[in-house]
Amino acid sequence: MGPFSMVVAIVFIVTLGKVLTTRYRALGQQRQHGADGADTAGMRDEVRQLKERIAVLERVVTDNHGSIGLDREIERLRDR
Numbered sequence: 001m002g003p004f005s006m007v008v009a010i011v012f013i014v015t016l017g018k019v020l021t022t023r024y025r026a027l028g029q030q031r032q033h034g035a036d037g038a039d040t041a042g043m044r045d046e047v048r049q050l051k052e053r054i055a056v057l058e059r060v061v062t063d064n065h066g067s068i069g070l071d072r073e074i075e076r077l078r079d080r
Helices: 003-034 037-062 067-079
Strands: none
Touching: 037 067
């Protein structure tokens, strides 16, 4: 094995090591982010609540309720 072959082998080994290290770090970060179940559940609950509020607001705007019905809907939203 000549000196050029040795340099190529060393460069290949170092490059392979860096690629594998980066890959395993990325996999570890994905697992870590996937473990945030409490945060995800909280966000899903918040999105659900916001969708419910939007539905109520759409209904209030499109329906022809009197001002009493509108006041009740607004107060119900404030109580949440």
